[in-house]
Amino acid sequence: MAEIVLKDVCKVFEKDQYAVSNFSLHIRDGEFIVFVGPSGCGKSTTLRMIAGLEEITSGELWIGDRLCNYAEPGERDLSMVFQNYALYPQMSVYDNMAFSLSIRKVPKQEIRQRVHETAEMLGISNLLSRRPAALSGGQKQRVAIGSAILRKPKAFLMDEPLSNLDAKLRTHMRVELASLHHKLGTTTIYVTHDQTEAMTLADRIVVMKAGYIQQVATPVELYNRPTNLFVAGFIGSPSMNFLRGKVKKAGDGAAFLTEGGQVLPLPAALGKTLWPQYDNRTLVLGIRPEDLYAFPARNDRLYAAVQGTVTACESLGHEAILHLETSDGELAARVEPGHGAVEDRSATLFLDMENAHFFDGETEQNILYQWRNDA
Ligand SMILES: Nc1ncnc2c1ncn2[C@@H]1O[C@H](COP(=O)(O)OP(=O)(O)O)[C@@H](O)[C@H]1O
Ligand SMILES: [Mg+2]
Structure with missing residues (x-):
């Protein structure tokens, strides 16, 4: 060896x-x-x-x-x-x-x-x-x-x-x-x-x-x-969802304004990290399918609601993969069986914003975490 x-x-x-x-x-x-x-x-x-x-x-x-x-x-x-x-x-x-x-x-x-x-x-x-x-x-x-x-x-x-x-x-x-x-x-x-x-x-x-x-x-x-x-x-299947947009001041904190015109509130700590440092820079918000919910179940989390049309609903028995066409493109969500979504109808998904990733729109680097090769 x-x-x-x-x-x-x-x-x-x-x-x-x-x-x-x-x-x-x-x-x-x-x-x-x-x-x-x-x-x-x-x-x-x-x-x-x-x-x-x-x-x-x-x-x-x-x-x-x-x-x-x-x-x-x-x-x-x-x-x-x-x-x-x-x-x-x-x-x-x-x-x-x-x-x-x-x-x-x-x-x-x-x-x-x-x-x-x-x-x-x-x-x-x-x-x-x-x-x-x-x-x-x-x-x-x-x-x-x-x-x-x-x-x-x-x-x-x-x-x-x-x-x-x-x-x-x-x-x-x-x-x-x-x-x-x-x-x-x-x-x-x-x-x-x-x-x-x-x-x-x-x-x-x-x-x-x-x-x-x-x-x-x-x-x-x-x-x-x-x-x-x-x-x-x-890494991850279905793949992480990506939404392009910019960080804006919103009330006491900050929000992510997507290119599709949706306003997603940011948790306080995240808002402080991103605004004003990244004011007016194009960012990509990344969120994994399991961080999108059919219902905003926990009251200790900050969810951002996103609306769209259900284009597909793949039931795997123990879970379902919902595909939602939104003004920012398609989003995939890994949800529990009782989600209530119906194909071709409109639906709202709730993004758990604590688990969102942010990438620089130009360099594509993660702005919250940088890896270095120390080999
Ligand atoms: N014998 C070769 N001669 C010329 N180009 C090669 C040769 N082998 C691989 N390449 C090129 O090197 C790159 C990497 O290939 P490879 O290592 O086989 O990729 P992977 O295994 O990740 O699919 C590719 O662009 C491929 O076309
Ligand atoms: Mg190979």
Whole structure:
């Protein structure tokens, strides 16, 4: 097991086209790190540079106490698991799993013990004599993960390992991966474009966009204190709602006047923070679907009422997602089943303003919270 440290790592494929820029990260021994971001943001390239499958243009990569920029992939002692399983079709499951150990000349007896132990842990002991063609997608992926595990590497690198599985199996394997990490405690770097996978698996999440790290934080921190508009919109489902507008003085305090002409009162402390400092600057108010209510239930909270037309009402049984078309665009609200809203009719939603986020309309930075990369 090992720490992995990246210092200002860059990757240029074609002249002046940065696929990854100034990537700095200190991964702790045993940590489960997830790289998340939209397609093309540089997740796989970063992982492949760590694996040694892609040359590092500039910067430093440390694995343990060794500078590894120029180390061969085999010398780095890392196991990689890909989206498309990479099993040898002509070999049995047993031989697939044993392969990496046999080429390292590990004694046969020890190989047998490690294959059986790992197969047991992954619930695939009964499949050892089968060929990959006779396995389901989930079983193939388990074999691929098994092969990675039994090498006992310094770290696991996984690139969208669950993307080829159907939704139910993906959830199941996600839980298995989490408990496996719990058992083995091996440093893991996991790449996904799926924010739910990132949130449920990670000790810390690295959010990337266009080759740049946006924020590194625990799932809870990321959810509660997104450093900019991109992170705020990317993490959470349904996404955070955004309303553009300006802060204005209102009576003794301040209010947020939206571009759609709605006046949303601000709690006293928040009003003091924003006004007059941000007077006349365009801001974006962000509010998560669960902070919109069908009824203003608590009298110790300040709610701002927003009116609109219900465009859709998705019932999930234990909750419903309401979509409300307002003068500021569509808002999504996660409400309790007895919400009373009816499609195509008008409705009022109540925003819990204590939980609102505010972003600078130009820089898109969170103005109440700034994250710094101290890696
Ligand atoms: N071998 C390559 N040659 C040229 N450009 C590449 C190559 N691999 C990736 N890229 C580019 O680098 C950027 C990041 O790609 P990638 O790391 O695969 O993104 P992600 O895994 O986040 O979807 C993209 O713009 C992609 O087109
Ligand atoms: Mg990728």
